[in-house]
Amino acid sequence: MNRHGLMLALAVQGAALAQSAVAEPFADGTWTLLRLTDARGTVTPQGGSAPTLTLAGTRFSTAGGAQVSGSTGCNRFTGRGVFTANTVRLGPLASTRRACAPEVSALEARFLNVLSEARGLSFSPNLLVLSTGRERLVFGNRVTAFEASRLFAEWRLVGAVGDTPPTLRLEPGGAVSGTTGCNLFRGTFTLGGDTLHFSPLATTRRACPSPELQRQETEYLRRLERVRRYRVSGNGLTLILEDGSEQTFQRPVNGG
Known part of the structure; x- marks a missing residue:
């Protein structure tokens, strides 16, 4: 093969590899449940009660599989799963055992049942x-790892009174904690696109x-x-309330 032919072959091979990489599934991020369909019918969760699914490592085929976690709208769950271009198989999911409102518990049970049995992607x-055949979970409003990395931090309230301003700490697993300036609090949160909802907070x-x-x-x-929504800009975090008003936070400088 002459030099020109070799270069052409390499170019074709490179294009094929690039096309393969693009076709490879890459579902990493935090997804919000838009619709659940099972034998009991179809439900469309609303607001902060919508379950979420966080995936990490779906691009890579490893023996351990991708990391899987999320919220049922009440409890947190974790596990691992193996993803291909059109299939999924999840291992056992470990879940917290917090008591939920009856309607939330009913949605939680249906969600986990379909999720654990899903095989199609x-x-x-x-x-x-994700689907079992007749049952389906439809997710949207994905928050990518890059977007989430800007949000997951400890933030201080701007314009607070006193020597110890209130704080807010958001963690990748969906846990939120902080201080009010007097007391500590903790709870969970759910993300969907630019939406953000907190669970009732224990203090x-x-x-x-x-x-x-x-x-x-x-x-x-x-x-x-x-x-209800959030916006991150540089070292600042703006939380937008249901009435359109805003609460502004900043990252501590040098962790101080």
Whole structure:
């Protein structure tokens, strides 16, 4: 083969490899459930109660499979799974055991049942469908790892009173924690595109040292319950409430 022929062959081979790489499934990110269909019918979850599915490592074929985690709308679950271009097989899923409202528990059971039995996969950048054949989970509103990496951090409330401003810490597993300036709190959150919802937050019961700090704590927790969307810009985080008002946070400088 002459030099020109060799270069042409290499170019063709490179194009084929590139096309193969593009075709390879890459569903990594956090997905929000848009629709569930099973023997009981079809349900469309709303708001912060919508289950989520977080996948990491779906591009690579490894013995351990991809990391799988998420929220049922009440409890957290984790496990592993093997993904191909059109199939999925999940291993056993470990879940927390928090008590849920009856309607949330019913959705949780249906969601986990279809998820654990799913074998078919259909994927596009904006839609992920897992199916057992007749049963289907349709996910959308994906938050990519890059987008999530900008959000997962510890944030400090801007414009707070007192020497210890309220904080907010968001973690990849869906856990949220922080301080009100007086007390500690913790809970969970769900993501979907630019949407963000917090679960009811559990707090410690320490008395605030002043009425001003007590008012700040009450208002801070009240506003977190009403968060619906978020925006990250540089070192700043803006939480957008259901009424359109905003709460602004910044990352601590040098971790301080």
